[in-house]
Amino acid sequence: MIFFKKLTLAVMLLSTNVLAANFSVDLGSEKRDVGYYELHGSDGKNNVVIDGALEGNSNQASIRETRRFDCSWGTIESVRVSMSSPSENGPMVRHDIYFFDNNLKIVAAKSITKFDLQWSQPQSIENDVCERKIKSVEYDGISGSHYIVDQETIVQGPFKLKGNNDSAIKFIRNDALKLVIENNNSQRIVDTYNSLNDFSAHVATVFFMTINGVPNIVSLIYWPQSSNNTTYKVYAYAYNHLDKITLNKKIDSDVSLDTNKSPETQYRYKNAEALRNYLREKYN
Known part of the structure; x- marks a missing residue:
């Protein structure tokens, strides 16, 4: 089943630096009864498309935040894609954060699941990206999609x-x-x-x-x-x-x-x- 509905882009620029790339999210195809989203990025010269599985019963995902920060080896642009689904403990919200270099090559990604709607940026995450402590995405040949290796569920x-x-x-x-x-x-x-x-x-x-x-x-x-x-x-x-x-x-x-x-x-x-x-x- 293919979804063509365009998702509303919700972006908050939290840095005084202007992002070099534009990002958007579409709903992607459903594979083995699992829904997917597609993250698109373009800077006019480079393009990137990354797909990820939706959380639980989620039927939409949106960009909630973009950031730009500098590492000693280059400038990083990060995009946080969020989605939610109900659970017995309240709303389960998953945040997939992708980090790209100046050529729109993905250098790191981290998935964080929470059981509340409040978001706070992990204090160590930018340093972990710069120190290359967080892995990038990997490709699953069976489903034909990407998945984030570094995953964390915060219960409190x-x-x-x-x-x-x-x-x-x-x-x-x-x-x-x-x-x-x-x-x-x-x-x-x-x-x-x-x-x-x-x-x-x-x-x-x-x-x-x-x-x-x-x-x-x-x-x-x-x-x-x-x-x-x-x-x-x-x-x-x-x-x-x-x-x-x-x-x-x-x-x-x-x-x-x-x-x-x-x-x-x-x-x-x-x-x-x-x-x-x-x-x-x-x-x-």
Whole structure:
């Protein structure tokens, strides 16, 4: 099935530099019951067409943002194509970001999926492109289309690290749930929460709190094993202005905050308010 409807172009220029190329998005052909979009770019001399699969039940995609920035080896033009589809956790929004050099050759691409409509530019992404830490697209000979190798699903965040305005934390999911910290230069994994009895880890809440005079990231992680059997554990991480993050061992060993260790049949700290009150009373 071929779609010919032209999509509305929604472009916001966030740079004072004028882009050298013009970009637009069309709906492409459907292959094996999967819809596709086509990203077109032209600078009057060079032309590029990249196709990508639509997200879930999406039937449209649009350009939401273009940027231009300089690397030591050349100028980069980036285009963010966004699409959304419903999910049990609310709208699932996927952002495919493509990076081109002055000859409209694609040098990098990254796909980011979020479960909210708010977008914030990943702090390290431009540096990662310049340092060639992000791969380009690859071609799938079976479907006859391109796909983005570097994919990331953000389930919570990013949240600015309180007291460290140049840094942020986020929870991402690929093979497992992971807590990640990023700044303008890089991002790194702080902790990984693996499956428990084949059930994936989830984030119930995360907040910042001073414990014993030291700023901490506090997160409540849970594993829903059945309708009446859920495992909970609280993780706290002390941090400083240099982005040094260490596990708070006192919180980690507190049996009241871990249903695998607590003798209580009903866990009491399932939301931020209850957890804050407990930590404030016991540790402050």
